[in-house]
Amino acid sequence: MKTLATAIVIAGLVLPTGAQTVDDILNRVSKQPQTQSSTQKNPGASSLGSDKIASGLKEALAIGATNAVALTGKPDGYLKNDAIRIPLPDRMKTVARGMRLMGMGAQVDEFEIGMNRAAEQAAPKAKAIFLNALKQMTFDGARQILSGGDTAATDFFRRTSSRELTDAFTPIVKDAMTKVGVVQQYNAVLKSAPGGGALAGKFDLDQYVVGKALDGLFYMVAQEEKKIRQNPAARTTTLLQQVFGRR
Numbered sequence: 001m002k003t004l005a006t007a008i009v010i011a012g013l014v015l016p017t018g019a020q021t022v023d024d025i026l027n028r029v030s031k032q033p034q035t036q037s038s039t040q041k042n043p044g045a046s047s048l049g050s051d052k053i054a055s056g057l058k059e060a061l062a063i064g065a066t067n068a069v070a071l072t073g074k075p076d077g078y079l080k081n082d083a084i085r086i087p088l089p090d091r092m093k094t095v096a097r098g099m100r101l102m103g104m105g106a107q108v109d110e111f112e113i114g115m116n117r118a119a120e121q122a123a124p125k126a127k128a129i130f131l132n133a134l135k136q137m138t139f140d141g142a143r144q145i146l147s148g149g150d151t152a153a154t155d156f157f158r159r160t161s162s163r164e165l166t167d168a169f170t171p172i173v174k175d176a177m178t179k180v181g182v183v184q185q186y187n188a189v190l191k192s193a194p195g196g197g198a199l200a201g202k203f204d205l206d207q208y209v210v211g212k213a214l215d216g217l218f219y220m221v222a223q224e225e226k227k228i229r230q231n232p233a234a235r236t237t238t239l240l241q242q243v244f245g246r247r
Helices: 002-012 022-030 036-041 050-072 089-103 105-135 139-147 152-179 183-191 206-232 239-243
Strands: none
Touching: 050 139, 050 152, 050 206, 050 239, 089 105, 105 139, 105 152, 105 183, 105 206, 139 152, 152 183, 183 206
């Protein structure tokens, strides 16, 4: 029962603040049909079987992932979040400092803003990819997440979705940066600074932005997961009272 209680806690708690309550999730999960196998194997167990726990986990993860996508895929989702804001490429930072000293800081700022805007435009594509990954999740996969660490679900998404996310983000980022002239700004900034011309055109800026965009997205997913695992919601339903009453 202790294991089941732990599973219910995690399954019900992978929820973003302000989304749906743990009661909403568990009420829906508890209404799903009980499998015969789970009751036959353990007649004295809770009315919640393994299939219901997995279903609850998937639904909770879907809400958490959707929330992370919503936080990143909006204006200033990257730009105004210091934890995931896409910075200048390392090779450009020294040049940028020199440009600011010469009164050319506005060009540097516009370039950095453009990179973050491109990431914000690409982020909404992640929702469908995350939801599809959840559909493919096996019970063993769900069990590993339930018994895993604070970022077990995030690690699952990273492992199963990174390649597809990269493929989905790349054309959007490339198109967005072309439209606002980010690549042109990048080359112009380098060429206008002493010693910067040699760096222009020798760096895959699209790949850099896509990589940083994904890093930021997974960071937000992990933050949601850790926050909710560590801060249990109110346990007011009959189901929760029954589960925790036997712990």
